[in-house]
Amino acid sequence: MKTLKMAGHAVPALGQGTWNMGEQAARKQDEVRALQLGLDLGLTLIDTAEMYGEGGAEEVVGAAIAGRRDEAFVVSKVYPHNASFDGVQAACERSLRRLKVETIDLYLLHWQGHHPLAETFDGFEALKSAGKIKAWGVSNFDLENMEEALGYGAPATNQVLYNLMKRGIEFDLLPWARERQLPIMAYSPLETHGREQAALLGNPGLKMVADAHGVTPAQIALAWVLHQDDVIAIPKAVDPVHLRANRAAADIRLSADDLAALDQAFPPPRRRRALDMR
Numbered sequence: 001m002k003t004l005k006m007a008g009h010a011v012p013a014l015g016q017g018t019w020n021m022g023e024q025a026a027r028k029q030d031e032v033r034a035l036q037l038g039l040d041l042g043l044t045l046i047d048t049a050e051m052y053g054e055g056g057a058e059e060v061v062g063a064a065i066a067g068r069r070d071e072a073f074v075v076s077k078v079y080p081h082n083a084s085f086d087g088v089q090a091a092c093e094r095s096l097r098r099l100k101v102e103t104i105d106l107y108l109l110h111w112q113g114h115h116p117l118a119e120t121f122d123g124f125e126a127l128k129s130a131g132k133i134k135a136w137g138v139s140n141f142d143l144e145n146m147e148e149a150l151g152y153g154a155p156a157t158n159q160v161l162y163n164l165m166k167r168g169i170e171f172d173l174l175p176w177a178r179e180r181q182l183p184i185m186a187y188s189p190l191e192t193h194g195r196e197q198a199a200l201l202g203n204p205g206l207k208m209v210a211d212a213h214g215v216t217p218a219q220i221a222l223a224w225v226l227h228q229d230d231v232i233a234i235p236k237a238v239d240p241v242h243l244r245a246n247r248a249a250a251d252i253r254l255s256a257d258d259l260a261a262l263d264q265a266f267p268p269p270r271r272r273r274a275l276d277m278r
Contacts, residue, residue, distance in 0.1 A: 007135030015045030022056025035064035080113025088123035168273035205265025
């Protein structure tokens with residue numbers, strides 16, 4: 001599988017998301033087993049956040065990686081309202097307890113809030129010095145946010161919404177990040193909401209490319225994100241069939257004709273757009 005270097009580690013371009021996990025006790029064991037299957041398949045980067053299930057998703061991740069900590073690259077995120085200097089210390093400690101780990105591999109500011117970035121990043125550096133986190137980054141930052149962030153530190157990544165239907169970052173943010181060798185993490189690479197996901201996966205152009213490869217539209221949509229340089233995709237899947245299909249998508253090679261057909265179906269941006277967010 002394609003790998004990228006992030007925070008000094010080689011990580012797979014295809015990881016696992018946990019948004020909406022940890023919200024129902026009855027589903028916890030299925031979610032744990034799904035993440036463990038993902039690890040078996042080489043999807044060793046697992047992304048979570050204190051916001052997901054108000055810590056429930058972190059507990060699912062903790063159960064999934066128990067006894068397998070060395071296999072997993074764990075990413076978590078702090079709420080903006082907890083992102084003061086002291087706030088990030090306390091929030092990180094809570095995440096560590098839920099994850100049942102001593103160190104978080106990559107800790108992100110979930111989006112920019114009212115606390116000054118300098119204070120947040122100083123808090124991250126204190127966590128790093130204490131061995132609580134190995135690296136830090138940001139999420140949902142547009143180009144102006146990123147330029148401001150670089151004035152105070154060096155984020156390891158920026159996690160943003162990116163898929164065939166949401167290509168706005170290609171106009172400015174993605175080229176800017178590539179110039180600085182800063183990888184992008186793409187959340188919701190297959191969309192998440194029913195209507196938007198249906199519009200994506202039901203697109204005739206996407207279905208045409210999928211039929212030509214003998215795979216599903218979802219696999220082509222994911223393969224397209226994985227085709228992009230310096231981009232890591234983190235789809236969420238609980239169904240083992242979906243997980244295996246996601247892993248298979250990492251092996252699909254899109255031709256120039258495929259890419260042209262997808263550009264026609266989902267035109268790239270011709271002007272700057274506001275950052276898409278969930």
